[in-house]
Amino acid sequence: MLFDDPVFGSRVLTLLTLSFHIIYATIGVGVPLMIMIAHWVGIKKKDEHYLLMAKRWARGFAVTVAVGVVTGTAIGLQLSLLWPNFMELAGNIIALPLFLEVFAFFFEAIFLGIYAYTGDRFEDKRKHFLLLIPVVLGAAASGLFITVLNAFMNSPQGFDIVNGQLTNVNPIAAMFTPAMPTKVSHVLATSFMTAAFMLASIAAYKILKGSNHIYHKKSLYMTMKIGLVFSIAAALIGDFSGKYLAEYQPEKLAAAEWHFETEEGAPLLMYGILDDEGEVKYELKIPYGLSILANGNPNSVVIGLDQFPEEETPPLIIHYFFDLMVTIGGFMVVLSLVYWIGMKRAWSFVKSNWYRWLIVLGGPLSFLAIEAGWWMAEVGRQPWILRGIMTIEEAATSSDYVGLMVILFATLYLFLGIGTIVVLRRMFKNNPVELELEQQEAAQGGETT
Amino acid sequence: MSLEIIGISVLWTFLFGYVILGSIDFGAGFFNAYSIITGKQHVVSKVIQRYLSPVWEVTNVFFVFFFVGIVGFFPKTAFYYGTVLLVPASIALILMIIRGSYYAFELYGSKGYKGHKGYAFMYGIAGVLVPAALSIVLTISEGGFISIIDGNPVLDYGALFTSPLTWSVVVLSIVAVLFISAVFLTWYSNKAEDTGATNLMRKYAMFWAFPLIIAAVGIIYELSSHNPEHFDRILNLWWMFGLSFLLWIGTVWLTWKRKKYGLAVGLLVGQFALAFYAYGISLYPYLLYPYLTIYEGFTNDAMAISLIVVFILGLILLVPSIFLLLKLFLFDKDYVKGNKKKE
Ligand code: HDD
Ligand code: HEM
Ligand code: HEM
Numbered sequence: 058m059l060f061d062d063p064v065f066g067s068r069v070l071t072l073l074t075l076s077f078h079i080i081y082a083t084i085g086v087g088v089p090l091m092i093m094i095a096h097w098v099g100i101k102k103k104d105e106h107y108l109l110m111a112k113r114w115a116r117g118f119a120v121t122v123a124v125g126v127v128t129g130t131a132i133g134l135q136l137s138l139l140w141p142n143f144m145e146l147a148g149n150i151i152a153l154p155l156f157l158e159v160f161a162f163f164f165e166a167i168f169l170g171i172y173a174y175t176g177d178r179f180e181d182k183r184k185h186f187l188l189l190i191p192v193v194l195g196a197a198a199s200g201l202f203i204t205v206l207n208a209f210m211n212s213p214q215g216f217d218i219v220n221g222q223l224t225n226v227n228p229i230a231a232m233f234t235p236a237m238p239t240k241v242s243h244v245l246a247t248s249f250m251t252a253a254f255m256l257a258s259i260a261a262y263k264i265l266k267g268s269n270h271i272y273h274k275k276s277l278y279m280t281m282k283i284g285l286v287f288s289i290a291a292a293l294i295g296d297f298s299g300k301y302l303a304e305y306q307p308e309k310l311a312a313a314e315w316h317f318e319t320e321e322g323a324p325l326l327m328y329g330i331l332d333d334e335g336e337v338k339y340e341l342k343i344p345y346g347l348s349i350l351a352n353g354n355p356n357s358v359v360i361g362l363d364q365f366p367e368e369e370t371p372p373l374i375i376h377y378f379f380d381l382m383v384t385i386g387g388f389m390v391v392l393s394l395v396y397w398i399g400m401k402r403a404w405s406f407v408k409s410n411w412y413r414w415l416i417v418l419g420g421p422l423s424f425l426a427i428e429a430g431w432w433m434a435e436v437g438r439q440p441w442i443l444r445g446i447m448t449i450e451e452a453a454t455s456s457d458y459v460g461l462m463v464i465l466f467a468t469l470y471l472f473l474g475i476g477t478i479v480v481l482r483r484m485f486k487n488n489p490v491e492l493e494l495e496q497q498e499a500a501q502g503g504e505t506t
Numbered sequence: 507m508s509l510e511i512i513g514i515s516v517l518w519t520f521l522f523g524y525v526i527l528g529s530i531d532f533g534a535g536f537f538n539a540y541s542i543i544t545g546k547q548h549v550v551s552k553v554i555q556r557y558l559s560p561v562w563e564v565t566n567v568f569f570v571f572f573f574v575g576i577v578g579f580f581p582k583t584a585f586y587y588g589t590v591l592l593v594p595a596s597i598a599l600i601l602m603i604i605r606g607s608y609y610a611f612e613l614y615g616s617k618g619y620k621g622h623k624g625y626a627f628m629y630g631i632a633g634v635l636v637p638a639a640l641s642i643v644l645t646i647s648e649g650g651f652i653s654i655i656d657g658n659p660v661l662d663y664g665a666l667f668t669s670p671l672t673w674s675v676v677v678l679s680i681v682a683v684l685f686i687s688a689v690f691l692t693w694y695s696n697k698a699e700d701t702g703a704t705n706l707m708r709k710y711a712m713f714w715a716f717p718l719i720i721a722a723v724g725i726i727y728e729l730s731s732h733n734p735e736h737f738d739r740i741l742n743l744w745w746m747f748g749l750s751f752l753l754w755i756g757t758v759w760l761t762w763k764r765k766k767y768g769l770a771v772g773l774l775v776g777q778f779a780l781a782f783y784a785y786g787i788s789l790y791p792y793l794l795y796p797y798l799t800i801y802e803g804f805t806n807d808a809m810a811i812s813l814i815v816v817f818i819l820g821l822i823l824l825v826p827s828i829f830l831l832l833k834l835f836l837f838d839k840d841y842v843k844g845n846k847k848k849e
Binding site for chain 2: 126157166
């Protein structure tokens, strides 16, 4: 059998399902806000283009949400199937946010159903707009609560273990862990950022493919501005996440930075590779950088991997994930900032083809940063599933069939991924903006909407 | 009432909600596939588009609520059921993913696109297999299929798949899905003033009514030898099952006489509620016979209380929202009839 070890199989399946779900989850958290902004701008400026934007985004969103729901159901159930011992413990301490999350979905699902199916039932666009508020809140709340759970896994608190017995459980304290503020805000900010850049990427692509309609230009300009705001937020909060790690999970930060020895005034290593002897090569060293990231003080001490027993050292591969995330983060800030200033100052190169291709690239890159960030955060927690309390070996199922399930689910995700792309392409290709605007004008000639 | 009882009642209620809403959804998919094969297309597919596509995500949340809630209230179930259900639950998941993807890709994604027959067929078949796969859990909870080896629960697939109890539960779950769905769709089509669909769905409802009772009696009979202790508790609740049977007669009679389809749906829900809760009460106190009771498996008081508080607050938010949803998609005559454009 391919995966004889259920622990390994469970890890692979969790990695697979979460890495897939997070794509749809990010869209699910981020896009409602974009729809809401477009709808709002449309009402304010009385501009049909923005209203149409909201409508078209919502239509595509219905597809991704549906896939998000099924993959989310899969991961939710798989947590109990693959990590029964972890869920038994977690159920006792951290079931509350999971439960709250379900209510958030519930709320979101109800109003999304209503919003999506009642576009033509409201004479007044403002009433239709109101339906978006619970959708945006519900989506953000789902992201918030599930991330609260993940924060707990990184810095568990709110209970005592006395002689192997769980006591003094405090569900509220378990929700407000040290990891929670930075984690939740970083996840939300990056979701909004990624959704904005994804939509910008589509608009830029349309323009490059020869569509000269002002609709796409408005869409591009607006989403790039939103992206700029949230990418700056993401970088700032990312910096705070580093400070959180230095204090509460120093082993993760040290592994991400290949910081082997505890020292003062530690430099930040970017890129580079680790050779067979464990020597770092071709790296870029930023003097005092790590001390600043960790403590905001160039001379401070940063704990290195020498302080941890070997079996508690996270895999060193997370350095690459960290670099990838931070590089993309920096790149997107610069890209959108230059674009914004360029548009204000009428610099011509921001309208050139090569620049637009960079914007097209920005969408997929942002998703890559999301994946890299989670891989770094989750793999960097190894060997723990609940840091300091339970390892993944202790948590995993003992079932013999995990390997088979990996293959089944992998096939299914492939089908879902391809299906999403094919369906979305067909949906918008058969019904281009120009056509829809014409129809709308024709309709308005006859009756008033 | 103890916290344990409140907890299990909340969960059982949500499971019941899922059984009813899910059955409508699963059965509709099956009838849709069936009418495509027999060339009666469009009769059911319209209903699926008008009613099911805005609502299926809400239905799905009932399921999520149940499995998240049970781990919250009874964390030990994660250990027992989580380990042994890997295969059946994964199969159910895969089937659900196929169904969800049909909504995503065929209904949301296809404007002016005719739809793929094979896909509709898969969607329909998956719908009747989901309850079959999920109902295995009920069979397992009766005990006799799990043994503890080296401290880990292990499921004996051989015993499970050769037990007549398993297959009677599977048959009942499928028949129940088809019956519930047909009765509901008769009412819905009638409301939409679609005579063709009403007649067809009524015919299906009558067809599945009798197998339902036979399958239900079959299970009780199987239990008398499989788990006599449980069988005795069921007999003690004979009056609940009896009432349920009377409501079944009411549903069938109204449908037969083509009268008050709305009331028939109401009686149907009552019938299933009585049987479902009676069955639930008869399981008490076991979550997994004989290893786990609701008392041993229960979470700590702090968690239980906070879950119940959140549950009440959640209901305050949800009940009006659900009501709004139903008002727009189920009780709005113009929408049901298709006079209002769907967008
Ligand atoms: C578009 C995505 C994106 C971008 C541009 C960034 N991040 Fe990030 N980062 C994430 C997406 C992300 C994430 C996917 O949201 C993670 C994974 C786990 C988490 O809590 O958030 C994350 C985690 C994460 C962590 C680990 C937190 C933990 O394990 O508890 C740190 C230290 C940073 N980030 C730091 C940064 C810095 C300094 C950035 C500078 C530009 C940055 N991130 C940009
Ligand atoms: C927010 C709630 C989350 C929870 C409760 C959670 C839970 C888990 C669990 C139980 C494991 C298995 C234990 C382990 O291998 O360390 C795991 C691993 C993993 N998760 Fe998360 N996860 C969450 C978010 C995510 C997301 C959104 C991603 C997206 C990419 C992700 C990526 C991974 C990866 C890559 C692993 C495998 C790590 C390894 O095996 O080395 N996680 N997670
Ligand atoms: C272990 C981690 C996770 C679990 C167990 C999980 C669970 C789920 C479940 C059960 C659903 C479907 C709910 C329904 O039936 O409507 C879902 C959907 C969703 N999840 Fe996840 N999730 C996880 C990670 C995440 C993360 C990290 C985010 C956000 C940052 C997220 C955001 C969402 C959103 C917004 C939806 C709604 C569907 C959509 O809009 O695409 N999830 N998730």
